[in-house]
Amino acid sequence: MSLRFGNYLKRNMGVTDAELESLLPLIKIKVYPKKTFLLRDGELAKNSFYVEKGLLCSYSVDGKGKQHIIQFAPEDWFISERSSVYFKIASRFTIEALEETTVVVIDKEYTDYVSGWPAYQEKNELSLQTHIRHLQARINMLLGATAEEKYLEFIRLYPGLYQRVPQWRIASYLGITPESLSRVRKELAERSHR
Numbered sequence: 001m002s003l004r005f006g007n008y009l010k011r012n013m014g015v016t017d018a019e020l021e022s023l024l025p026l027i028k029i030k031v032y033p034k035k036t037f038l039l040r041d042g043e044l045a046k047n048s049f050y051v052e053k054g055l056l057c058s059y060s061v062d063g064k065g066k067q068h069i070i071q072f073a074p075e076d077w078f079i080s081e082r083s084s085v086y087f088k089i090a091s092r093f094t095i096e097a098l099e100e101t102t103v104v105v106i107d108k109e110y111t112d113y114v115s116g117w118p119a120y121q122e123k124n125e126l127s128l129q130t131h132i133r134h135l136q137a138r139i140n141m142l143l144g145a146t147a148e149e150k151y152l153e154f155i156r157l158y159p160g161l162y163q164r165v166p167q168w169r170i171a172s173y174l175g176i177t178p179e180s181l182s183r184v185r186k187e188l189a190e191r192s193h194r
Contacts, residue, residue: 014119028105039095048080054101069173
């Protein structure tokens, strides 16, 4: 098992050393080359992923072929198409590796195994509720924040990611044009030099 994932489980999910040891046979680690699709629109998602190293993103494509980035998943983040995994419906999103990415595959066997651990389930419930809270804040920001506010929140949520992701993908995530993002970055840079 990866040290990073093991530490995450102990730190955030209340997993003991003994429980961690019992999980070892269920941990599947995979490496995806850059530009590999872990899931495509229309497929049935069977797994969630914990990012050990690298970068994934989830997006939809509209009728005009434009990508709409839903989430980035750098190291220590989870990514999934929850509707497809839990409701067994075709995915509406694509998950792609933006860099060579090493993941821990969270499958049904793993999920069923830890479902009997009350402490894990309690922490998992808190994690899911926190995720919903963040999604609601993101929707609110997309609806009413300025381009600058959106970008500053992106920087807070994903520190350093702006150096790893092309500007057009960041603009897509923010729901603004690349030109607007360029203007915001220029204005922020000018203000920081005053």
